[in-house]
Amino acid sequence: MSTKSSPRTPARPRSSTPNRRERVPDHRAAGAPAAPAFRPIHTRRAFEEICERIREQLALGVLKPGDKLPPERDLAQQLGVSRNVLREALRSLEMAGVLRLQKGVKGGAFIQEGDTSRMNGVMRDMLSLGTISVRELSEARVHVLDLVVRLACANARKADLDALEANIRRTEDATREGRLLDRVECSREFYKLLAASTGNKVIAMIMDSVTEIHMRFVYAKVSSSGVAMARLAEKRRQFLAALGERNVASATRLMRTHLESVQRMLEQDPGAMSLHVALAEVQPGMRR
Amino acid sequence: MSTKSSPRTPARPRSSTPNRRERVPDHRAAGAPAAPAFRPIHTRRAFEEICERIREQLALGVLKPGDKLPPERDLAQQLGVSRNVLREALRSLEMAGVLRLQKGVKGGAFIQEGDTSRMNGVMRDMLSLGTISVRELSEARVHVLDLVVRLACANARKADLDALEANIRRTEDATREGRLLDRVECSREFYKLLAASTGNKVIAMIMDSVTEIHMRFVYAKVSSSGVAMARLAEKRRQFLAALGERNVASATRLMRTHLESVQRMLEQDPGAMSLHVALAEVQPGMRR
DNA sequence: ATTATTAAATGGCTCACCCATTCAATGGAA
DNA sequence: TTCCATTGAATGGGTGAGCCATTTAATAAT
Numbered sequence: 001m002s003t004k005s006s007p008r009t010p011a012r013p014r015s016s017t018p019n020r021r022e023r024v025p026d027h028r029a030a031g032a033p034a035a036p037a038f039r040p041i042h043t044r045r046a047f048e049e050i051c052e053r054i055r056e057q058l059a060l061g062v063l064k065p066g067d068k069l070p071p072e073r074d075l076a077q078q079l080g081v082s083r084n085v086l087r088e089a090l091r092s093l094e095m096a097g098v099l100r101l102q103k104g105v106k107g108g109a110f111i112q113e114g115d116t117s118r119m120n121g122v123m124r125d126m127l128s129l130g131t132i133s134v135r136e137l138s139e140a141r142v143h144v145l146d147l148v149v150r151l152a153c154a155n156a157r158k159a160d161l162d163a164l165e166a167n168i169r170r171t172e173d174a175t176r177e178g179r180l181l182d183r184v185e186c187s188r189e190f191y192k193l194l195a196a197s198t199g200n201k202v203i204a205m206i207m208d209s210v211t212e213i214h215m216r217f218v219y220a221k222v223s224s225s226g227v228a229m230a231r232l233a234e235k236r237r238q239f240l241a242a243l244g245e246r247n248v249a250s251a252t253r254l255m256r257t258h259l260e261s262v263q264r265m266l267e268q269d270p271g272a273m274s275l276h277v278a279l280a281e282v283q284p285g286m287r288r
Numbered sequence: 289m290s291t292k293s294s295p296r297t298p299a300r301p302r303s304s305t306p307n308r309r310e311r312v313p314d315h316r317a318a319g320a321p322a323a324p325a326f327r328p329i330h331t332r333r334a335f336e337e338i339c340e341r342i343r344e345q346l347a348l349g350v351l352k353p354g355d356k357l358p359p360e361r362d363l364a365q366q367l368g369v370s371r372n373v374l375r376e377a378l379r380s381l382e383m384a385g386v387l388r389l390q391k392g393v394k395g396g397a398f399i400q401e402g403d404t405s406r407m408n409g410v411m412r413d414m415l416s417l418g419t420i421s422v423r424e425l426s427e428a429r430v431h432v433l434d435l436v437v438r439l440a441c442a443n444a445r446k447a448d449l450d451a452l453e454a455n456i457r458r459t460e461d462a463t464r465e466g467r468l469l470d471r472v473e474c475s476r477e478f479y480k481l482l483a484a485s486t487g488n489k490v491i492a493m494i495m496d497s498v499t500e501i502h503m504r505f506v507y508a509k510v511s512s513s514g515v516a517m518a519r520l521a522e523k524r525r526q527f528l529a530a531l532g533e534r535n536v537a538s539a540t541r542l543m544r545t546h547l548e549s550v551q552r553m554l555e556q557d558p559g560a561m562s563l564h565v566a567l568a569e570v571q572p573g574m575r576r
Numbered sequence: 577a578t579t580a581t582t583a584a585a586t587g588g589c590t591c592a593c594c595c596a597t598t599c600a601a602t603g604g605a606a
Numbered sequence: 607t608t609c610c611a612t613t614g615a616a617t618g619g620g621t622g623a624g625c626c627a628t629t630t631a632a633t634a635a636t
Contacts, residue, residue: 045588047379058416059567065417071617082590084372087618091335091376092383098413104598105616114419122406123490125386128346129353131402132489140490143439147431201420202411202428206494279347333619359586370621375587392629393585581634588627595620602613 046081050089053079058098058111069099069109116201119209127213128279134217141210142259145191148207149255151198153248160197164240167193172233180228181219188215190236213279220278221266229265334369338377341367346386346399357387357397404489407497415501416567422505429498430547433479436495437543439486441536448485452528455481460521468516469507476503478524501567508566509554517550 057063069075069090076086090109093099097115102108126132152160167190174183188211195207222228229235235258242251345351357363357378364374378397381387385403390396414420440448455478462471476499483495510516517523523546530539 047588051383055413055416056568058413060564073617084375084591085589087372088376088379090618092380095339095380095384096409096413098417101618102598103596103616103618105614106599107597107617109618112417114414114417116414116419118410118413119407121384122410125343125346125384125406126402126404126489126493128343129386129400129402131404132493136488136490139488140494143435143491144494147435151431200424200427201414202424202498203431205414205420206428206432210490276348280344335619361586372622373620375589378587389587390629391585391587391627393583394630395586395628397587577636579634579636581632583632584630586627586629588625590625591623593621593623595618597618598616600613600615602611604609604611606607606609 046079046085047089047092050079050081050086051092054089054093055098063111065111065113067111069111071108116205117208117212119205120212123209123213124279127275134213134275137210137213138263141214142256144207144210145255145259146252148195148198148203149243149252150248151200151203152194153243153246153251155199156197156243157199160193161240161244163193164190164197164236164243168233168236168240171236175233180222180226183228183232184215184219184222187218187232188212191215216278217266218262220274225269227265229262334373335377335380338367338369338374339380342377342381343386351399353399353401355399357399359396404493405496405500407493408500411497411501412567415563422501422563425498425501426551429502430544432495432498433543433547434540436483436486436491437531437540438536439488439491440482441531441534441539443487444485444531445487448481449528449532451481452478452485452524452531456521456524456528459524463521468510468514471516471520472503472507472510475506475520476500479503504566505554506550508562513557515553517553 054063054069063069070078072083072086072090076083079086090099090101094101094109097112097118100110100112102110123132123137127134127137167186171183171186171190174180174186191211192204192208195204195211198204198207235254239251239254239258242254342351342357351357358366360371360374360378364371367374378387378389382389382397385400385406388398388400390398411420411425415422415425455474459471459474459478462468462474479499480492480496483492483499486492486495523542527539527542527546530542
């Protein structure tokens with residue numbers, strides 16, 4: 001770590017030093033003692049820099065959803081990096097939901113509308129990595145749901161209530177026809193609609209993120225054991241009535257007791273419930 | 289889209305067809321009519337597949353924090369992809385906080401402990417992309433903070449209270465010496481400690497994610513206008529006292545009134561507050 | 577025993593390709 | 607004219623070979 005530029009390359013086998021970014025083309029043999037402009041521009045990794053710059057353009061409003069980035073070949077040249085490295089950055093941004101990459105003529109990298117389900121993946125990773133526990137997640141869900149119910153009571157519009165009503169009807173159909181897993185799908189949608197009816201997308205996002213994993217467990221439980229909540233649609237109707245009347249006390253009480261019964265259902269025969277299976281399993285209608 | 293394998297390549301200039309994954313090495317010239325095993329394995333993009341498989345191993349518990357993946361060259365070969373594509377996947381996972389890539393002998397791709405601050409980036413992206421609004425975020429923060437205060441009253445331990453106490457002392461020092469921006473840092477830390485004192489990492493994560501952006505605004509405001517909350521440390525002490533007494537009503541009331549006064553401060557001279565500047569600005573102590 | 581040197585492993589990055597998909601332009605048939 | 611098939615260029619998807627920079631362990635020199 002003395003001179004920061006002391007290469008002890010044995011013999012420099014290939015004589016051709018390709019244009020290695022802004023590095024001077026190796027004049028050391030001429031006796032020049034460590035050229036002043038020798039320090040490379042970047043100390044961090046190139047792809048981090050690129051991600052950051054694109055996010056900066058986004059934050060500054062220079063880039064907006066729908067905008068298209070230059071073609072990979074052009075952009076790579078503009079940034080002075082290889083196409084491969086640029087692609088690493090674009091891929092990361094795509095996984096983060098910021099970009100969409102599209103092939104073909106008129107294709108390119110397009111800035112996306114924000115995907116509110118992105119938080120779900122974070123929650124799932126935290127769970128997979130053991131940073132958070134199922135217990136913490138369940139507990140958080142109870143509290144968030146309590147908040148959501150209160151906000152929904154305050155803010156739900158007729159369209160929201162209608163959507164919930166329609167959802168309950170689908171739940172009734174599924175129940176009548178014994179389609180248990182479809183009913184789980186209905187539940188997933190019910191909570192999503194409820195979250196949306198708060199009128200606050202941040203709250204809704206948070207709610208969805210704590211609900212998604214929970215529904216995986218319910219799905220796994222129902223799928224493996226065949227058990228199912230009794231009188232689900234009926235309870236939903238009671239809840240919806242309370243919501244329509246803006247009766248916070250009643251709505252929160254109904255939801256809380258329902259959650260408790262679901263929790264009891266999940267906890268019976270606990271050995272069958274594997275975090276790993278629930279997390280790894282790919283389910284219909286689930287953003288993988 | 290007829291045969292799915294009808295290349296109309298003019299003349300196939302290079303004769304060397306390198307081992308293109310599990311594709312048969314081009315026997316068409318011999319007259320073989322579209323070899324049966326011609327369909328490539330993957331229909332989705334390779335890097336998505338790779339990310340998914342690694343996450344699956346994680347979910348199944350085969351991979352755990354601290355584990356090391358095989359060297360890029362080996363893993364690429366195992367997966368039957370080029371090293372470049374594998375790197376795209378690894379980079380994505382690194383940006384997602386799942387991996388850490390480390391150079392040198394004994395380096396490699398190591399599974400990380402989950403980084404609870406990952407949600408902040410999602411929130412920031414959503415704001416940058418205009419999917420959520422500052423108003424929604426502020427509103428959500430009020431509600432989440434209310435919940436956090438209630439949980440902290442219920443669950444805070446002595447160590448949590450001591451940490452808050454120490455934080456308040458630093459706030460007092462900063463106030464006395466006129467270090468306004470340091471005091472903002474103290475505030476950021478205060479809310480982080482408060483969130484942690486709920487004893488629930490999911491709640492804490494949520495709280496942090498709605499607080500991080502807010503503190504950027506406060507920072508930008510204080511930084512540009514020089515104004516600052518009056519009697520901040522004093523109010524913090526009152527709040528901490530209520531927390532120590534497990535007095536939920538008092539604690540929530542104190543926090544609520546404080547939030548309102550902060551909101552008033554932020555909203556005076558609103559023209560100076562730019563979402564873009566606040567988001568793009570890099571601040572000390574801020575995970576970039 | 578300590579310190580400097582060497583060598584190997586590994587990620588970081590580049591270059592120069594080829595492949596597959598998409599879509600606008602073109603041109604011929606109805 | 608109208609409609610459909612063909613063509614060709616743009617663009618992302620992917621490959622492989624190879625060099626560079628950093629890190630660490632082994633080895634040699636002092």
